[in-house]
Amino acid sequence: MIAITGGNYREQCLHPDFDQQFGSGLRACRAINALDTNTVIEFHTFCTKEKELYLDMFESAYKIKTHKYHTQDDIGFYYEYPLKTPTIYPRPDLIRKAKPIIFEAQHVLYFGMLEGNAIVKGKKVVYDPQSPVCPKSFKQTKSQADELVVVINFKEAQKITKKKKLADIRKFFFNKEKVTALVIKMGPKGAMVYTATEQAVIPVYKTGAVWPIGSGDVFAAIFAYHWMEGNKSPIEAAQKASFSTAIYCNSRSFRFEYPGDRENITPIEIPEYPEGEVYLAGPFFTFAQRWLVNEVLNNLTHLGMRVFSPLHEVGLGEPGSDVAKQDLDGLDRCTIVFAILDGLDSGTLVEIGYALKMGIPVIAYVENETNENLTMLVGTGCTIEKDLTTALYKCLWLLAEKENA
Template sequence: MTIHVVGGVYREYCVHPRWYDVFGSAGRAALAIATTGSPVVLHSYTVEATLGVISEKAAWLDCFEIASTPVKGEVSFKYLHDMAVPEVVGVPEVPHAPIRVTQQKVLRFGMLEGDAVVNANWAVYDPQNSRGATPFRANGSKAAHLALVLNSWEATQLTSMPGASPESIASILARQENAEVVVIKMGPRGAFVWTAAGTAQVPAYRTNRVWKIGSGDCFVAHFANAWMHDGLSPAEAADVASRATAYYCETRGFATKENLSACSFSPVALSVEYLAGRQPQVYLAGPFFDLMQIWMVEQAQANLQDLGLKVFSPYHDVGLGSADDVVAKDLAAIVESDIVFAITDGLDAGTVYEIGYARALGKPVVVYSERQHSEHLKMMEGSDCTICTDYTTALYSTLWEAVKL
């Protein structure tokens, strides 16, 4: 039976890595579901240009249809890099009239330019919305069988329960929304799956490269398809979604069922200490002698913290000074840290020394370098540093190494 996907179709820009396309949450999810062979109808607000791009993508898929609601202005997301907070352009001051969908199976996303009122037998709801998460039933939507898929921040916002356990939050959400299933995405911990019959923890999977834009859309799309169309249990559906998301992060492509059968991703390893609440510390090594270098250090500090890591940054925590002022403090921080994230473009002497000092102590080091020839990184490679040429991959490699210590 057809899955009806309702949500945003948006234009997406990313400066680096370069990305310019039309997807949005609903557009990407509908294409991901159709790629598995399941029939899909996409319901969205579109302008002529975005409808044309999505129609071209749909032309390759026999099971994909579009139910467009024409509007005059398009919404765009502009990213400096794929871990950056986007600039959102084109959101109308007055929201468009709601899209109404009455069907057996519906995947609904939160939207910026309007809303979707759903009446379904089976429904999956992802409240993603930069203005704040909204309950499924707040606009009059109805579903006999409802699954909520949301991240930890959205779950906390909807329940006003910061610091509560996932099980407590999920049970509250289920009661508030009369939901049969609640899936809370928890970063490296994977996904927590709640049903009245019990709970399950589904792992996140490690990849060789990471592309973040749209990864959450792929998760909910594959969950919805596996649960509503293929009839898998919520935990089984969440595991399919987690593996399909890993495929998307590594390839920027949508997985077929054959792709998923052929792929073998390893779960992210989690130490007992991390699961008990310990926050790993990262030493942020890198030069900070001009504006470009300082900007990069600022970005890395913020992004590592957003991933849930404690960050020691010499620039922020020690500052500039003489050798007598800074060296002992920096080296002591390397000893106290669990892992080093090193920005090595330019091969700053201090950063190279910090890498060597950390490796001599047996500390894992993730090296982020886009411009250096492999010959210049030979000592780092030969001393078992993890070398990454992509910024987001370097950040996630640091996270995955840290949480297993």
């Protein structure tokens, strides 16, 4: 039996369209239940009066016992697109704190929550603080565990420990938090797993599509299942969790055993962020165009890539100026082109043609053009993607592969 405590929140995404009730706790319940329907799950979560009926239906549909703890605020996350930092409503500083969730179980998966704290006691506990702004250490929650694994992303770990280097972070969690194992999620670089005697790099996977919303919840859930119920080592559990998370990102579903959802999933090693530059091609003559170019630039940079953006590096310029030369000089220095193609801007097409002639690969993001308009691009080997998040990740993977070849 696994007891899960975590949020159940409304999640909305503008594009691609998505509007469902999930949150870390509810998603973890779904993930473990999909992997093994024989595992008994009990779910402890904060809940408004209005959400009680939904949780009753969830309990009936999945045979998962829910323990509801009253809270006053119905919390939601709104994403403009999956890689955009979500807007949380109500604003986090206005959320009224509820009395803590308190329970004891042999196996506990504990996610941090916005409404309040949980105080748990377990034989085996997996703890994911789930807070990029103010994460709490396990000890700060006043919880207890005979064996504790902390699953945490790198930035959260830096905030909790006030350390910058992995070696110092590891020392803090083993000396201060007394963990049995530590799993640090490193984003596109995969994850690091540390035990008292071992350490391992857990690979990231290339997928045909990328849906990152909730991927961390799925990783923690599948890790907890294999470590607790399957008696796998922390390294083995993390390896299995990484692959299952790739399936989720590829399919937006929990069909972990369905062969079709495993297609186009291959491991990739990214030991260090690539040194090569990405040339960001695209029109920037209207507010909407500039907004998109800026968003792509920010995301490429956040994913660890160096970017040459004509908008930011050169500017608009005028016909007859040396803008074109400066742009092409920048293109000569770059390893890959990320092109925004909607509208088939003439300057962007020239840049793509120049890149192809120079043997520079092109990732093209396009939603509204017909297949006929893309014939030459497809025929010359450009990678065409209609989903922005997928296009951004494929740019990183291709850049990393070129550098590691």
